[in-house]
Amino acid sequence: MTAFNRRQFLKLAGATSLVAAMPRSLSAATPLSNRVVIIGGGFAGATAAKYLKHWDNTIDVTLVEPNATHYACILSNLVITGAISMNRINLSYDGLRNRGVKIVQALATAIDPVGSKVGLSNGTTLDYEHLILAPGIDFINPNPAGAERLYDPNLTPHAWKAGPQTTLLKNQLAAMPDGGVFVMNVPKAPYRCPPGPYERACIIAAYLKRKKRRSKIIVLDANPDIVAEPHTFGTAFSQTYAVTLEYHANVGITQVNSSLKTIDTTIGALSADVLNMIPNQKAGQIVFDAGVVNDPTGRWATVDPLTYGSTVYENIYVIGDSQATAQPKSGHMANSQAKVCVDSITRAFVGETSDPQPTTNSACFSPITETEASWSTAVYQYDPTTHSMKRVEDSFGEAAEPSSENYEHMFHWADNIFADSFR
Structure with missing residues (x-):
């Protein structure tokens, strides 16, 4: 643990709100096709949908999600003990709709990466120019074959x-x-x-x-x-x-x-x-169906961290829990990765290259008692030598001890990322 202090942590934990105020300046070029389909409406998918419209409102964005609302895993442990209600973590997609995102309540059942089409459980098909996969995790049965x-x-x-x-x-x-x-x-x-x-x-x-x-x-x-x-x-x-x-x-x-x-x-x-029982985990099933799960463990999708584009199909991207970049699988990190991916896509639409040195970060609070919480944080920077995201060691740390002040900040942090991703 480094001497990373609480003030530095709070600055990073609130960084999600700063990006919203700084949309990237785009050229006046008009793309011939600007259809982006996103599968999965968690923190990764919702953030991607929001920022595609925020940074370039001309992009046609469709979010495919089987659930009417999203229940956040952030703070959900407090629901189990009755400290907060389920309503506290129930996030609506209305904010995305208000931005012009098309929400399709259905399950993605098939992907044609050659024809750039997505088949849905409602019998319809969506065409895409770019496809973002953000289905979160799936589980591995803990029992051996036959049991x-x-x-x-x-x-x-x-x-x-x-x-x-x-x-x-x-x-x-x-x-x-x-x-x-x-x-x-x-x-x-x-x-x-x-x-x-x-x-x-x-x-x-x-x-x-x-x-x-x-x-x-x-x-x-x-x-x-x-x-x-x-x-x-x-x-x-x-x-x-x-x-x-x-x-x-x-x-x-x-x-x-x-x-x-x-x-x-x-x-x-x-x-x-x-x-x-919390089983071992793997990428969401649709990532397997798309044929882009190709890391050595056979559980996750290998991507280029400059864009989060799959190493199998150049116009399919994997963000959030399903990708394999060795970065933490968390809501805050999913939000951060989505912005890197979206920045790359909006640049591609106007013929620009991706940011050559993206940075992501993960910050979170953890309740330790019923009145005290801790925090942890880490920043990741692209390393052009290894073509991977490397943790910035000076940014890595945890709180010296839990406190009631951290417990209060935990809810502000959660509300901040809820708003930055879904509104």
Whole structure:
């Protein structure tokens, strides 16, 4: 951890609002075709749609999203413990509509990369000049072949896509008897929101200390150590929640039985009253369907970080959680990547080259107790030698300790990124 201080962090955390005031100056050239289709209406897709219209209102932008609204994963852990309501994280697409974005409530079912067409679940087809894929994550069944059906997320919810799963886990936690055991896991990195599982463990431990004092939470981490904010979460686990929380690192999961709420692991079999199973993750299915998943793990799409263009098809882009650039998979980072991608597309429409040295950043707050939060941040800069995004080490850090002031700033940060992405 560096000496990166709170003032520097707050400047980065609020940087999303600054970009909106600085649209890039475009030439007067009129493109022959300016159709952009975006698949996925999370932070990546929504930000891309907004800034395409903000930076060049002549671009024809269509956002394809099966849900009527978006439930943000940001702050969603607080819904599980009842600290906030689901309405607090329910984000409307009306702001995008007001900017001229066409919202199509449907599921993208097929992509023709040669004919530049997208097939939808409503039977229609969309043509595109540029296609942005931003479907977020999908999950890998934790069970071995032949035992896949033993895992059922409706019985052992992941709550790693906010919405009905969040409510399901909240209700299970509320119904858990005093003296019960809450078992959760941390998936193998990379996964969506690096601090998220540890944050969830902390606030559920806080909830148990207040509501169900004889209960405990067991955290099974697939990684060899805490992935994000190791000082903050390590201190919370070993001191703040030493009695309530049991943490195990480097744990492999061999089988989950959702009906019985049992989990077989490399440290033994466990039974739970509530089993919060967060599977390992991969790119959204439509990215596989498009044929652009090509990283060495077979889970993510390799892209050119100058544009976020696929290395397979030059007019297909992948932003947010589904891409493979080794940057954190987070809402803030998705927002940042979307702007780099959109800047490249708007330049391409008028015959300009992409920014040769883009910068992205990821900043977030994490609730540690019911009244205190921490923060972490990192800036990434394009390295022309390796053609990759490299973390700027002086920008990397976490808060010295949680505080009530950070807890208040957490909501301002969330509202800022909500507005910058969806309004």
